[in-house]
Amino acid sequence: MSEALLAPPDEAALAAAIAAAHAAGEPLAIEGNGSKRELLRPVQAARSLTTRGLSGITLYRPQELIVSALAGTPLPEIEAALAEKGQHLIAEPPMLAGLFGAGREPTIGGLVATNLSGPRRIMGGAMRDHVMGIRAVTGTGEVFRSGGRVLKNVTGLDLCKLLTGAHGTLGVITEVTLKVLPAPASSGSLALRVADLATGVRALSAGLGSPYGVSGAALLPSGGVAGLAGPLALLRIEEFAESVAYRLGRLREALAGFGEAALLGEDASLAAWQAVREAEPLGAAPEEAVWRVSVKPSTGPGVVAASGLDKALLDWGGGLVWLAGPARPEQHARVVAATEAAGGTFTLFRAPEPLRAAVAVLPEEPPALAAIGRRVKAVLDPKGILNPGRMRAGF
Amino acid sequence: MISLPDPKPAVLARRAEIVAALRALVPTGPLGEGVISEELRLKPYETDGLSAYRQPPLAVVLPETTEQVAAVLRYCHANGIRVIPRGAGTSLSGGALPLADAVVIGLMRMNRILEVDYEDRLAVVEAGVTNLGITNHVAADGFFYAPDPSSQLACMIGGNVNMNSGGAHCLKYGVTANNLLGLKLVTIEGEIIEVGGRHLDAAGYDWLGLLTGSEGQLAIVTEVTVRILRAAEGQRAMLAAFKGTEIAGAAVDAIIASGIIPVALEFMDKPCIHACEAFAHAGYPLEAEAMLIIEVEGSTEEQDMLLGKLKEICGRFDPISLKVAQTAEESMAIWKGRKGAFGAVGRISPDYLCMDGTIPTGELPHVLKRIGEMSAEYGLQVANVFHAGDGNLHPLIMFDANDPESFHKAEAFGADILKLCVEVGGCLTGEHGVGVEKRDLMGVQFSPSELALQRAIKGAFDPDWLLNPAKVFPLEDNPALQRAA
Numbered sequence A: 001m002s003e004a005l006l007a008p009p010d011e012a013a014l015a016a017a018i019a020a021a022h023a024a025g026e027p028l029a030i031e032g033n034g035s036k037r038e039l040l041r042p043v044q045a046a047r048s049l050t051t052r053g054l055s056g057i058t059l060y061r062p063q064e065l066i067v068s069a070l071a072g073t074p075l076p077e078i079e080a081a082l083a084e085k086g087q088h089l090i091a092e093p094p095m096l097a098g099l100f101g102a103g104r105e106p107t108i109g110g111l112v113a114t115n116l117s118g119p120r121r122i123m124g125g126a127m128r129d130h131v132m133g134i135r136a137v138t139g140t141g142e143v144f145r146s147g148g149r150v151l152k153n154v155t156g157l158d159l160c161k162l163l164t165g166a167h168g169t170l171g172v173i174t175e176v177t178l179k180v181l182p183a184p185a186s187s188g189s190l191a192l193r194v195a196d197l198a199t200g201v202r203a204l205s206a207g208l209g210s211p212y213g214v215s216g217a218a219l220l221p222s223g224g225v226a227g228l229a230g231p232l233a234l235l236r237i238e239e240f241a242e243s244v245a246y247r248l249g250r251l252r253e254a255l256a257g258f259g260e261a262a263l264l265g266e267d268a269s270l271a272a273w274q275a276v277r278e279a280e281p282l283g284a285a286p287e288e289a290v291w292r293v294s295v296k297p298s299t300g301p302g303v304v305a306a307s308g309l310d311k312a313l314l315d316w317g318g319g320l321v322w323l324a325g326p327a328r329p330e331q332h333a334r335v336v337a338a339t340e341a342a343g344g345t346f347t348l349f350r351a352p353e354p355l356r357a358a359v360a361v362l363p364e365e366p367p368a369l370a371a372i373g374r375r376v377k378a379v380l381d382p383k384g385i386l387n388p389g390r391m392r393a394g395f
Numbered sequence B: 001m002i003s004l005p006d007p008k009p010a011v012l013a014r015r016a017e018i019v020a021a022l023r024a025l026v027p028t029g030p031l032g033e034g035v036i037s038e039e040l041r042l043k044p045y046e047t048d049g050l051s052a053y054r055q056p057p058l059a060v061v062l063p064e065t066t067e068q069v070a071a072v073l074r075y076c077h078a079n080g081i082r083v084i085p086r087g088a089g090t091s092l093s094g095g096a097l098p099l100a101d102a103v104v105i106g107l108m109r110m111n112r113i114l115e116v117d118y119e120d121r122l123a124v125v126e127a128g129v130t131n132l133g134i135t136n137h138v139a140a141d142g143f144f145y146a147p148d149p150s151s152q153l154a155c156m157i158g159g160n161v162n163m164n165s166g167g168a169h170c171l172k173y174g175v176t177a178n179n180l181l182g183l184k185l186v187t188i189e190g191e192i193i194e195v196g197g198r199h200l201d202a203a204g205y206d207w208l209g210l211l212t213g214s215e216g217q218l219a220i221v222t223e224v225t226v227r228i229l230r231a232a233e234g235q236r237a238m239l240a241a242f243k244g245t246e247i248a249g250a251a252v253d254a255i256i257a258s259g260i261i262p263v264a265l266e267f268m269d270k271p272c273i274h275a276c277e278a279f280a281h282a283g284y285p286l287e288a289e290a291m292l293i294i295e296v297e298g299s300t301e302e303q304d305m306l307l308g309k310l311k312e313i314c315g316r317f318d319p320i321s322l323k324v325a326q327t328a329e330e331s332m333a334i335w336k337g338r339k340g341a342f343g344a345v346g347r348i349s350p351d352y353l354c355m356d357g358t359i360p361t362g363e364l365p366h367v368l369k370r371i372g373e374m375s376a377e378y379g380l381q382v383a384n385v386f387h388a389g390d391g392n393l394h395p396l397i398m399f400d401a402n403d404p405e406s407f408h409k410a411e412a413f414g415a416d417i418l419k420l421c422v423e424v425g426g427c428l429t430g431e432h433g434v435g436v437e438k439r440d441l442m443g444v445q446f447s448p449s450e451l452a453l454q455r456a457i458k459g460a461f462d463p464d465w466l467l468n469p470a471k472v473f474p475l476e477d478n479p480a481l482q483r484a485a
Ligand SMILES: Cc1cc2nc3c(=O)[nH]c(=O)nc-3n(C[C@H](O)[C@H](O)[C@H](O)COP(=O)(O)OP(=O)(O)OC[C@H]3O[C@@H](n4cnc5c(N)ncnc54)[C@H](O)[C@@H]3O)c2cc1C
Pocket: B048, B049, B084, B085, B086, B087, B088, B089, B090, B091, B092, B094, B095, B096, B107, B127, B148, B149, B150, B151, B154, B155, B156, B157, B158, B159, B160, B161, B162, B163, B164, B165, B166, B167, B168, B215, B216, B217, B219, B220, B221, B222, B342, B431, B432, B468
């Protein structure tokens, strides 16, 4: 299938390839390293275009808290460069090799296109919050920029946000500029053995509503970190060492009523959060479907119950609900109904192809918004050649 | 001088009929008349925070509900009438400046706080609630709404959303875009839509992100769901003054390199220090070339620890003075001058233009030097105050509004500063928006095709260019506005 894969070496060649596809009206599946090829719906395209030829960090100014990289740069390469200067990606984006298979390293362009964020999202913001600038190519092959390389910028419409999370359907990202921050000097966690999920979310809410700057708040229904049984509420502090000790102590006092408490030192805490980041405690089996549901935190436990599934993992204070279970339309419908009842949104995150192709993997938009969406799509990709069908059937 | 499109003669000619129709849609209610049309009462709406530009609108409508906003937009859309959304009118870029043939939709009567949910840390408020109004509402329970523009007493959340406003504490807490969950909005066709919700990261396109900072170009926002945060245990400020702007810039770099991200890191140059000191008597060192105000948060012990580290870092840069507040009162004294900076400059010169470019922080010494040279060339004084951690500059250019020559010079000087910001890798506006003020400079930052693309996206929301037209995008090469005019 190698002739079916376009791997342009630079932005100009990538733009030319898209311009040619536009002229021919030929759809393209857009990917980085293809680590999330199985995310959302299958794309209806005979050929793929990869950004992997566009790789490397193009600008890194630690004092300015800014890093720019070509879209095909693998995430580990960026993380390593940042770590050398004691910095990190704020949103803690996951690799999710456990869900999608190892061996294909996520690219930074792919992470931005999918807007995937990890546990620190609850405090530090999502990937989309840290995209300061973007270069991209439209579905007609035109290169454009939005944003820039500074931390504060409101000049013109924010197309960075529009492309972040658009899954390659509005343009092919060729370079991103991200805000970064100093990595915390130290970290640690408080683990609380709670009676049930609702109590767990109340504990997380109490922690997030405390003045101690909780930077991770997850709920593991069957425990499993540091040898602790569940349901387990996990709250993280990332600070200077003195503050970690002080704040965990105060949190422990404040949350004493929610259940038996244990403190996790730095190593145990890092390991626990690495697992949460990668959704490992979900324990999804390879043949199972995985849903990622975003709701108001207090409704998280209700969504788990209404889904009828017993494999769950809650992050972001209870607002991010991971669910795993049978890859069947009836089960999907049940997750959708549970999400809608809670007023949130769902993503059928991973599933065998027949299910992904058969159901809506994202919520429908109200008609007036969908109409705007079609017009915006027509501006950026008039012939609909970029990742057709990826997010919605026939779109 | 910035040009505005010609009014549509057909709309001007139908003024009485339009006003009557609007009155039927937004009748007099408990808060008063729903439509304002008398010349004298239109005066307060003829300008905003960029008061050099004035233009009374055709009429002002003050709806009290989303449904009324929808009805007015439906009518305006059907009749080809331009619309200017308006919050408190504090925009410094002329974002809320009316047009002669436009109806201003003022959101100030939509000022109810609809819901506060501490467990989920959110508040649902109408667009006309003031920024500080949100924090005041939740402060007694220890919470706050993070973005804090200096205008927070007056400016409204709908305006903040549309300008993506920042504040002194956005280094730690982010700008408006980072603190929103959902919006209720009305399209120009009068459709009521909700984007986002009460959850983080809605699936699908990030409409919330695109609408934030869209300067009233895409829709009218009527309700906003914001994140509210629990306040830290306490905060305290310190002041560090240096012999040169380069030295202060190096100190800023060293602070960031240390891994400390203060909640605020504000920079003032000598003219600004002098203006503020004369105004506030805050005890600023007058011999300093540059001064930093640094604020940290946490328990008293944590503040001591962080301030100790910061003092040590600043101490390496041969400071003229280092003053660490010991009490909340001393912190307030340190902030007093900075918070009054605009007022202080206003005392020296009744008229000033507040610029808002952002630069890569490494370019600071070069940029300040060039601004100093330009100040001499133009013969106009300038005071610089800015958010040092993120490179967002606020040069205040002083001029005399009674002298048109002086105003033109100030505008040209401002444009040169913004061009310089772009030249060194920065941008035209960090938080005040493009509005009319920077509209004609957009070509400095964006290529014609990039501008065409942004215009087309506006067109996807507002095909007839009725929503706040003549802002943000240069008028030339704009087929929509030429056709309309
Ligand atoms: C003294 C002073 C200090 C300031 N300090 C800061 C600061 O620190 N940081 C900062 O970022 N800004 C600052 N500003 C600028 C200004 O306060 C902000 O831009 C603010 O967000 C404007 O809010 P407003 O309610 O006054 O909006 P307006 O000025 O009324 O409108 C602003 C723009 O938004 C549009 N708009 C308003 N409401 C809506 C709505 N509901 N739906 C759709 N469009 C709408 C308008 O058409 C206009 O384009 C300052 C201004 C002043 C005068």
